[in-house]
Amino acid sequence: MADEQRSAQDLVRFLRGRGVSTSEIAAELHRSPRMVRKILNGETSGALYRSTLEELATTGRASSVPPRRRLKSGGLVPVRAKAGAKAKTVVPEDPGGTYTAARQGGAMQASTTYMAEGGRQVELRLPKGKTAKGRALADAEIVKQIRNAAKGQAKENQKKVRATLTFANGRVMEVNTYNASTMLQRVNEAGGSALEWMRGESKNRYLNLDVSKEPITGVTLTVFSDAKTPEYETFKAQGRPRRGRALSPAEEARAAQKARLEQGQRRGRRRS
Numbered sequence: 001m002a003d004e005q006r007s008a009q010d011l012v013r014f015l016r017g018r019g020v021s022t023s024e025i026a027a028e029l030h031r032s033p034r035m036v037r038k039i040l041n042g043e044t045s046g047a048l049y050r051s052t053l054e055e056l057a058t059t060g061r062a063s064s065v066p067p068r069r070r071l072k073s074g075g076l077v078p079v080r081a082k083a084g085a086k087a088k089t090v091v092p093e094d095p096g097g098t099y100t101a102a103r104q105g106g107a108m109q110a111s112t113t114y115m116a117e118g119g120r121q122v123e124l125r126l127p128k129g130k131t132a133k134g135r136a137l138a139d140a141e142i143v144k145q146i147r148n149a150a151k152g153q154a155k156e157n158q159k160k161v162r163a164t165l166t167f168a169n170g171r172v173m174e175v176n177t178y179n180a181s182t183m184l185q186r187v188n189e190a191g192g193s194a195l196e197w198m199r200g201e202s203k204n205r206y207l208n209l210d211v212s213k214e215p216i217t218g219v220t221l222t223v224f225s226d227a228k229t230p231e232y233e234t235f236k237a238q239g240r241p242r243r244g245r246a247l248s249p250a251e252e253a254r255a256a257q258k259a260r261l262e263q264g265q266r267r268g269r270r271r272s
Contacts (some may be wrong), residue, residue, distance in 0.1 A: 008039050008046025011053035016040070019118025019152070020056075028052065028112075029060045060113040093263065108134030110141055115224075118152055118159070122221040128168055142219060143187060149180035149223045157225040166200055166218030180223070189272050195219075216261065249272035 006014070015025055018064070022040075026033040029049050039046035046053070050068045056062045069077040078089035109125040122145050127134040149159040161183050163175040175198055190197035195216055202216075 005050075006054065006057075008044060008050045008053055010042045011057050011162055012046070014057050015053070015114070018023055018114060018116055020114045020120075021148075024112070024114070025053075025056070027171050030065050033237065056114065060115055061111060104213055108138045108149075110138070117157075117225045119222075119224040122223070124219045124221075125217070126215075126217050128215055128217055136217065139195045143192070144223065145221055145223070146180055146184045146187065146194065150184050153180065154225075156228060158228050162222045162224075163198060164222070165202060166214050166220075166222040167202075167214040168217050169214050169267060171214070173202060176190075 081090045112119045157179040162177040
């Protein structure tokens with residue numbers, strides 16, 4: 001099929017073979033998973049979505065959204081309403097067009113690049129405000145992506161997640177690479193907030209980064225497959241305990257600084 005144009009069905013099959021789920025394809029098309037299944041089953045040609053699917057299959061991401069079908073009058077064709085709605089059909093919004101990656105205002109923005117073997121890179125931009133709605137949305141999206149990676153682990157392969165953070169001052173740092181299930185467990189242990197857990201990891205690793213003053217404004221999650229090892233199975237059987245590790249130079253300096261501070265406080269109490 002080198003010289004032939006791949007059909008929408010061929011493209012959906014290709015993407016599913018690369019580990020992109022039906023729901024993820026639907027989200028990129030701004031359509032329901034039911035429509036993707038109809039394309040996959042040959043119930044509709046999906047010609048309207050072919051261009052976006054081709055871009056997604058070729059580059060790993062979609063910059064354009066298929067336009068909605070229109071009536072002869074120019075209005076949008078109604079679509080089936082969600083379960084439980086009063087009306088059977090609703091007139092949808094038309095999200096068609098090309099989207100820029102440039103930041104627009106302070107709202108949370110997320111984009112996904114799909115890679116081979118179920119790998120993906122998810123980029124999120126967050127507003128600075130601690131109480132901004134976009135931060136809560138981003139936090140939920142990060143947890144969802146980690147959970148999806150944990151669920152997507154196969155019998156032979158595990159999914160690993162590497163997080164790269166950008167702070168409000170422009171500083172970029174990398175959080176350790178974790179098995180997806182382990183990262184999800186660490187987030188849950190931190191109260192369920194991925195941003196709070198990542199902030200704590202950053203605080204431990206970088207002495208001269210005040211995470212209380214410099215909020216996280218960007219998160220890049222890279223999900224990739226890796227072979228399971230005997231150590232993986234042992235670690236899983238033990239309930240994924242925290243591993244002891246050598247402290248980084250920043251952590252050693254922080255520990256020494258903390259020890260000096262506590263020693264000074266004890267001396268002050270004895271004098272008083």
